Amino acid sequence: MKRPLALSLLLLLPVAAAQTLTLKHDEGTTTLKKDPQRIVVMDEEALGWLAALGLSERVVGLGSTYLSPTDITAGKLKPEVLKRGFYGRAKLNSPAYIGDWQTPNLETILALRPDMIVRLTWQGNQNYDKLSKIAPTVGYQEGAAGFWQKGLRDLARLFGRQTQAEQVIKQVADVNRANARKLLAAGAFKKYSKVVVVAPFAGGSNWLYTNVRLIPDLRALGFKDGLKLKESSLGVGAAISDEALLGLSKDTLVVLFPPGGKYNGAEDFLKTAVGQRLKGQSVVYLPEDFSPYSGPLVSVRNSNEVTRLILENIKP
Template sequence: MLRRTLLTTLALASASLAAQAPTLTLTHDEGTATVPLQPKRVVALDEEALGWIYALGVSPRLVGVGSAVLGPGDLTPDGRIKPERIRGTFLARGDLSGAKFVGNWTQPNLETILALKPDLIVRATWQGNGHYAQLSRIAPTVGYSEQGSGYWKKGLRDLARVFGKQEQAEKLIRQVADTNRAGARALQAAGVFRRYPRAVVISPFKGGGTYLYTRTRLIEDVRALGFKDGLKGDANVLGVGGVISDEALLGLSRDTLVIVFPPGGQYNGAQDFLQSAVGQRLKGQTVLYTQEANSPWAGPLVSLRDSPALTKAILETLK
């Protein structure tokens, strides 16, 4: 009886302390959430959220991670990502030693997440994405849409407030801007814009369509490098782009640079596109740019790699 009373008292005391712990209310793209400051057990449901956690240097707090491209074959028997699947990829930029895999970003394993007892869940999202209510019952959950205002800067800054890393976040944002300006100067000095003042970013999916990106996915860095849009398109797929027809691609002017930016993993259809009739027709004005394996689509670490690497690829292709 005494032991039961003591345990009850300790539980009530712990709950009281938790209630008194400092929190922050964030307005995000799925609503509002009151999150604890300096959370110790974090779940990142996809590579996008993972990139922000890595950028802020708080990856040792990860207890769970989801992915758009990883699956059961990439896991150890205890549910962690195999070391060989991490090495040489974006995943190696942080510490995943304490994180278990929690499933595909569109179908997270809610039971696994619940068992991990997170105090914060972070994810990329889009209109119609599910599970927010269930996730929020497990832990405070924040979601950021690629079509949302500021996207990765918003997500990064919000998490920086949560972890007390505001100065680091602003430094990263400045570094991205400085990197793009440096790339723009190099392209200008090489006369690239005289030959190709415009550019498009297209993404061929294996066994599927070719997408024209109009927002977020590499195109914003391309614009920051100094290129104007070579083609207007719908943003009816996740708010970042839409399928583009072969006819539209064949109608591109000769002064438009075509940046082929394939998706990762099993979705990469770049080689099929480049060998197609359309790809061969555009061959003389095409640059292939492939992201780091398991990379998010966007974020500070992504731009700091993609912008100079794309600039180099353009200069080498066109010299």
């Protein structure tokens, strides 16, 4: 006896549901097939989540604001570029360059036939609708509390790597606890009970990070905020005046955390009157080449390297 078509379709529904997963993210709700093989990441933050899960070899397309034409050959990142900085740690497998978050090359992304697209996002970010027409797209807002943990956990569910995600999150917490004990034993908090993270940009503008970008790791180490702002831009921070910086107390550690590449203004900042005034209570923390601003792999490096810099600063 032939099974009625309607009954056959009904029996197939649970099977189809088991092969897909619906994710609620900061740009909407997206249903994806589980365990996608071809992934486009629009930025280094998204790359960091996949790298932490051991999935970076599936990245077929990478967006970045760091790359220049000299880093690209035949539409792909040069082999020597893939060995540098954060890309070297991520263990990429010759992805195509798809432009930056402002001007992604949609034709290139389409030609890559991705199974999914992952990106960092913020208020006013563009192209979500266009990207979603190419492949299921998920985005996580940088200014949201615990955004990288949520992104990591969501992707882990999609790839069946929940245990690994929890191990990664625990590792970040364990590293911060271990480094907090080192700082406490060395008397770091007696000299600096508070901290600010200042991003000096080339050209002379300075930015205070208040919610993301290194400051959460410093709070996890045991420091209190040395300066609070009433408002922030995109949930990240805001421009900071010279007057505000000059008003910082002596027990406030100033961590200069410049942006990468051509945007790095740390050296010029330290030559200014403000930089000279704060030099004795400042440390300069340089990110890796091509580094995300946040994420599990970055947090571990942040904690270890900043702890080392602080311990060197407080030596007699």
